[in-house]
Amino acid sequence: MTMKRGDRIMSAIFAAMIIAAISLWAVKTYVLPETELHAEIFKDGKMIRVIGLKNRARPEEFTIKSDSGFNTIRVEENKIAVISADCPDADCVHRGWLEHAGESAVCLPHRLVIRVTGDSAVDGVTF
Amino acid sequence: MKYRNIVLTGLLIAIALVFNIIEGFLPFPLPGVKLGAANVFALVALVIMGAKEAFAVTLLRVVLAWLITGNWFAFLCSMSGGLLGTLVMVILYTRMRSDFTLPWISVAGAWAFNAGQVAVAAYLVSDARVLYYMMPLFIVGTFAGWGVGLLAQMLCVRIGKITGPGRDG
Amino acid sequence: MHKHIYNRAGIMALLVHSIIRYNTGALFSNKLFIKREIYLKHFSKKISLPKLAFIVTAVILSASVLLTLKSSVLMHGMLKEERESFRLGTIVRLTVYGRDKERLERAVNASMTEITRFEDLLSVNIASSDISKINSASGVNAVPVTRETGEVLLSAVKWADTSKGLFDPTIGPVVKLWAIGTSAAHVPGNAAIKDARDRVDYRHIKITGSSSGGYNVLIGKGQSVDLGGIAKGWIADRIAGVIRKHGVKSAIIDLGGNIVVIGKSPRGKPWRLGLQYPFKPRGEYFAVIEAEDISVVTSGPYERFFESGGIRYHHIFDPATGYPAKSDLSSVSVIGKSSADADALCTTLFVMGFKRSAEYLREHRDIKAVMIVTAGGKSRVVITPGLDGSFSLKDGQLPLEVLK
Numbered sequence: 001m002t003m004k005r006g007d008r009i010m011s012a013i014f015a016a017m018i019i020a021a022i023s024l025w026a027v028k029t030y031v032l033p034e035t036e037l038h039a040e041i042f043k044d045g046k047m048i049r050v051i052g053l054k055n056r057a058r059p060e061e062f063t064i065k066s067d068s069g070f071n072t073i074r075v076e077e078n079k080i081a082v083i084s085a086d087c088p089d090a091d092c093v094h095r096g097w098l099e100h101a102g103e104s105a106v107c108l109p110h111r112l113v114i115r116v117t118g119d120s121a122v123d124g125v126t127f
Numbered sequence: 128m129k130y131r132n133i134v135l136t137g138l139l140i141a142i143a144l145v146f147n148i149i150e151g152f153l154p155f156p157l158p159g160v161k162l163g164a165a166n167v168f169a170l171v172a173l174v175i176m177g178a179k180e181a182f183a184v185t186l187l188r189v190v191l192a193w194l195i196t197g198n199w200f201a202f203l204c205s206m207s208g209g210l211l212g213t214l215v216m217v218i219l220y221t222r223m224r225s226d227f228t229l230p231w232i233s234v235a236g237a238w239a240f241n242a243g244q245v246a247v248a249a250y251l252v253s254d255a256r257v258l259y260y261m262m263p264l265f266i267v268g269t270f271a272g273w274g275v276g277l278l279a280q281m282l283c284v285r286i287g288k289i290t291g292p293g294r295d296g
Numbered sequence: 297m298h299k300h301i302y303n304r305a306g307i308m309a310l311l312v313h314s315i316i317r318y319n320t321g322a323l324f325s326n327k328l329f330i331k332r333e334i335y336l337k338h339f340s341k342k343i344s345l346p347k348l349a350f351i352v353t354a355v356i357l358s359a360s361v362l363l364t365l366k367s368s369v370l371m372h373g374m375l376k377e378e379r380e381s382f383r384l385g386t387i388v389r390l391t392v393y394g395r396d397k398e399r400l401e402r403a404v405n406a407s408m409t410e411i412t413r414f415e416d417l418l419s420v421n422i423a424s425s426d427i428s429k430i431n432s433a434s435g436v437n438a439v440p441v442t443r444e445t446g447e448v449l450l451s452a453v454k455w456a457d458t459s460k461g462l463f464d465p466t467i468g469p470v471v472k473l474w475a476i477g478t479s480a481a482h483v484p485g486n487a488a489i490k491d492a493r494d495r496v497d498y499r500h501i502k503i504t505g506s507s508s509g510g511y512n513v514l515i516g517k518g519q520s521v522d523l524g525g526i527a528k529g530w531i532a533d534r535i536a537g538v539i540r541k542h543g544v545k546s547a548i549i550d551l552g553g554n555i556v557v558i559g560k561s562p563r564g565k566p567w568r569l570g571l572q573y574p575f576k577p578r579g580e581y582f583a584v585i586e587a588e589d590i591s592v593v594t595s596g597p598y599e600r601f602f603e604s605g606g607i608r609y610h611h612i613f614d615p616a617t618g619y620p621a622k623s624d625l626s627s628v629s630v631i632g633k634s635s636a637d638a639d640a641l642c643t644t645l646f647v648m649g650f651k652r653s654a655e656y657l658r659e660h661r662d663i664k665a666v667m668i669v670t671a672g673g674k675s676r677v678v679i680t681p682g683l684d685g686s687f688s689l690k691d692g693q694l695p696l697e698v699l700k
Contacts, residue, residue, distance in 0.1 A: 007228055010231050011346070023361065100579075104578070123557075126572055127552065
């Protein structure tokens with residue numbers, strides 16, 4: 001079809017819109033870092049393992065040994081927990097499932113910390 | 128107002144209403160924000176009869192839709208969008224007809240319609256995140272507006288032939 | 297079909313002209329001819345109208361795209377240095393952001409060193425600390441202490457005075473007696489409690505000397521100093537100073553829940569800090585505070601307690617009774633520039649209970665606080681008016697009240 005003057009201006013504006021939309025989408029998807037839900041495990045203050053919690057094919061279990069005992073950790077889709085440990089109070093086991101960013105379980109005797117990170121709504125929580 | 132105009136206006140309002148309600152069933156993240164394909168009938172009214180009739184089609188269509196669906200959020204959005212869209216189409220058609228073809232006038236109407244809708248939606252919801260939907264809405268709305276404008280062009284010719292002399296299409 | 301050629305400034309002038317004369321026809325018609333030549337004389341660059349529309353739209357859209365993504369764009373390239381450790385009897389976490397990795401590492405290392413140094417000076421659990429020395433020499437002789445110890449004690453005494461004794465750094469005997477937080481926690485007999493609380497009186501603390509010459513501290517016989525209610529806040533303030541001195545502009549200092557934030561988050565927005573939900577798992581919060589260069593400290597009976605005979609005994613003692621303070625508050629948070637002040641203040645407000653706290657806050661309108669008041673089984677959140685805007689309640693079930 002033949003376009004008139006005003007039509008051409010509008011199609012130019014539309015073309016700009018499309019390009020802006022595509023670049024916006026491209027930047028959002030590829031350039032910016034993705035924060036996905038994952039858990040960080042610290043032993044003696046050092047991060048020893050990072051586990052992704054999303055897109056889990058099947059659950060995983062593993063044990064972390066300390067010089068004074070052990071902690072067994074289980075990872076399922078979107079959650080992680082210490083399911084058994086031989087520390088005196090077993091606070092880490094009683095903590096239960098960690099499901100949201102910012103939640104953590106601590107085993108003081110074994111100096112073990114499990115923390116869930118990802119896109120969290122807050123940067124810190126006062127206690 | 129001539130009888131012909133009244134009948135035609137009523138007919139257009141009815142069809143526009145049907146379009147509006149069908150549009151409502153389209154999956155859309157924002158409730159009440161519509162694609163605006165129903166605006167084409169205001170354009171047809173504009174071309175065949177005039178600005179008065181065009182506004183009548185839009186206003187009555189929005190009010191009737193509200194009465195039928197009871198959705199006041201959609202009503203406010205469609206009212207602001209519809210008025211803005213019809214206004215833009217009236218201006219473009221009456222003053223700049225030589226520079227725009229009908230499909231593109233419809234597109235301009237669609238843009239104004241979407242802009243009005245999103246602005247009111249953002250204000251009512253008090254959440255600027257609504258503006259994220261602007262991009263896809265405008266782009267899809269452009270295609271919808273253009274296709275529907277082409278439809279209007281054909282309609283105007285046909286209706287003009289059936290109902291006799293009026294404004295040219 | 298004419299192809300009109302305009303220059304940019306010419307377009308602007310035409311638009312203004314059209315609006316003023318309410319005649320858009322001039323934009324698109326040949327009547328422009330004469331004016332066009334005048335504009336063409338002055339400007340050399342020429343672009344067609346559709347191209348111009350494209351450029352203008354593209355510019356506006358890219359600007360808005362960049363603005364919406366601004367926070368993420370700022371985040372790109374930011375480095376994070378985080379250190380977590382067991383200190384001060386709790387978990388201490390420092391998180392610093394910046395673009396210079398070495399500088400971040402130095403800031404964190406220096407901070408951890410300072411925390412250890414302060415712990416060695418102020419902890420009652422370390423036999424060689426200044427505080428332990430003061431306690432061992434109670435009623436006997438004045439002990440020379442470092443400048444920092446002297447400063448903390450002066451600050452503590454000032455707060456004891458301001459709170460009319462509700463906050464008292466000589467609360468040591470009571471704390472030791474109950475031993476809450478250890479396996480020896482128990483409910484002492486009335487006589488033991490009376491004896492312990494009689495020994496609590498901050499007015500018997502004698503601090504002599506000066507910051508330049510050095511301080512000497514003498515406390516009354518049988519007294520014992522415990523800085524638990526102010527130490528974390530005071531140390532947090534010092535650490536913030538260390539981090540700032542290293543040129544770091546964005547950081548979170550978390551000493552066992554006592555938080556100080558420096559600058560804004562690396563995304564360019566204020567830090568978002570959650571307030572712990574009393575008696576729920578750690579990390580669950582009932583409200584969010586937006587914070588920048590400020591400290592947020594919370595006190596509550598849920599932090600440390602033990603149960604005996606169906607009654608809960610918590611760790612915030614009332615110096616007047618020697619028992620855990622009977623308070624209708626289940627959480628007090630104070631937001632302020634000085635973490636030491638916030639620390640002491642939230643302990644004080646908790647012991648005061650809601651009625652007296654409300655009075656105090658009305659008298660001191662510059663203090664920003666959040667309290668959860670429980671009365672008759674129902675809880676509600678009360679905030680000071682200064683917080684409106686930076687406070688948002690996350691739990692819809694809790695009614696919110698602004699203190700008048």
